[in-house]
Amino acid sequence: MLYLRTGLPGAGKTLNAIREIDIEHQPDPDDPTKRLHKDPDNPDLPPRTIYYYGIPDMKLDRLKSKWVEFDTPEAWYNLPDGSVIVIDEAQRVFGNDGSRARPEKVTRFETHRHQGLDIHLITQHPSLLCTPVRKLVGKHINFIRPYGREKGIFRHEYEFCIDNPERRSNFKQAQEERVTLDKAYFGVYKSSTVHTHKPITPSYMKKIPLIIALMLIPIGVLVGLVVTAMQQGDEEKEAALARSHAAEASAGVLPGAGNAVQAAPRASSGPKSADEFIGDMSPRVPDLVASAPRYDDLNKPRDFPRPVCAASSDPNLISKAPERRIPMGTYNGRVMVCQCYTQQVTRMHTTFEFCMDVVNNGYFDDTRMPPTYASGNSTRGLITSPSVDPATAIERGRAATSPTPGDAFSTRVTIVPDSSRTPRTL
Incomplete structure (x- = not known):
């Protein structure tokens, strides 16, 4: 299959490509002559060799699979059948030069499956490759690294080449996965001479403390107003109580005597006994439930009968x-x-x-x-x-x-319409 791996510089596309390919094709630790991920039809197949181009200073001793460098990417089809081929900076080999000519290095992609080859092309953007190559891509993997973070890198996998993988409208077609830069593969190859890709904080993240502060200020003001109002209410109650005590003292009444008189109703506000509850529920007039003491506060007349x-x-x-x-x-x-x-x-x-x-x-x-x-x-x-x-x-x-003459005592029925009930007759 022809794989296309894309991502902007520093997005981690090469490191993740090395990691994924190395893990997929590693030999069985118990039997290095066989594959770890065996073919169901032939489990005795030997591990596949990975041929790479364009990845500088590879430390092969730190890798799990067998990696071999080659320097003829234009003749990739001459590599042994069943090989895995990795070409970094593929735009240098299969770039879009504007010509309509289709060299053999491009046309051989049409039949690469006959040789059992898996080819991984790594580049920054699909548009850097020529159109015939993009049309033959069977799996497109794009990496997005927001704000230079090491964690939370988006890995979007498509079933065909997406010409604009950075557009959000294309994200819904992808199988999305969040990956991190595996530190075990740091230093396996030389990605750059000087690293200038540093994580940055998004502008909206910088505004979060200000937003929180703006939300807390009104809450604090509201709490302060409530506390102040409660304190003022307590002070007014104390002042009113002091004035009542002073009035009682001037009238010759001991302070608290009035409260003792009012203590009886307060005692009744507690839980009622069974007899008290039954008394409240018992109607004063038999068959008239509304006459029970329980409903005294609700039984207020709103009208009177008019004959x-x-x-x-x-x-x-x-x-x-x-x-x-x-x-x-x-x-x-x-x-x-x-x-x-x-x-x-x-x-x-x-x-x-x-x-x-x-x-x-x-x-x-x-x-x-x-x-x-x-x-x-x-x-x-x-x-x-x-x-x-x-x-x-x-x-x-x-x-x-006045009745009509001759009908003074004839049968006469007055009908009273009422929309709330069915009218009665005599």
Whole structure:
């Protein structure tokens, strides 16, 4: 397979290439004549020889595999079959010179698999190699070393050559791994005469202490304000207590006497006994759970019942009146039933006489606001004002309550709409 290993100068591409290749092809410690990583089809194969070019001052005694230097990279295809070939600074041999000519050193990559060769080309960027070589790459490994760190180097492995491996949009196509510079391989080769690649601190890392300080300052101010407010509250309580003691002393009352009187309610704030709890839960009125002392603070009236009454001489209703407990009586010589309801459409227990009085005369509710009527137009628009004509109001009331002649005692049912409950009938 043709491997391409790229990375900017100082990214650790050569050191990691030597380490990975050396570990992969090392011999078996128990039997140096065989490979450590054996071929499943033929486990007795001997270790492969690694031929390298362009890596200066290799200390072969520190390596685990067999490394041999060669100086004819243009004729790499003449090396023994089954070899592993490593060419550093490959752009010097397979560079993009702009010509369309395809020399044999390039075209032989098309059939290198027939010889069982694995070739590793090491360069700074894929664009430094000619296009035919890039198109034949079967595995592309790119190294990124952020801010010169020895730890946290990104190793991106692609299944084909990526022309721009530094673009973040291509990272999602890679198998990403974080690696470190293995110190065991430091000094195995001469990477440079003078090392100027030093780790730097990112600018955003330098701002972290300032950001933390800016976050802590408001918190400290808030805590200080809370503590100050609590201290002022304690001082005000002490001052009020001192004033109360002074007032008691001037009135001839021993200090603390008032507190002794108030101690009884505080004692009751503790855990209740079983009898006290049962007493709080027991309704004062049977079947009316809300009458229990437990709900005294919640049982505050918000409204009162306003009667809406209806009378009828329907024989069916009269026959069912005793069963339904509907008030029944005689009015003007006729047997009638009469029932009053609240505005919540619940029955009101009233006498027959009261119910008929409300049916005939109505019920005055002095808690309601007086109605308003349009009184005319002005430059400010339509003006509304309460009616002030009692005679008109009386006539309107008579017209609303007076029955039509001939129907004074006909069957009449008043329907009270209520959207909150299903309306009842008599």
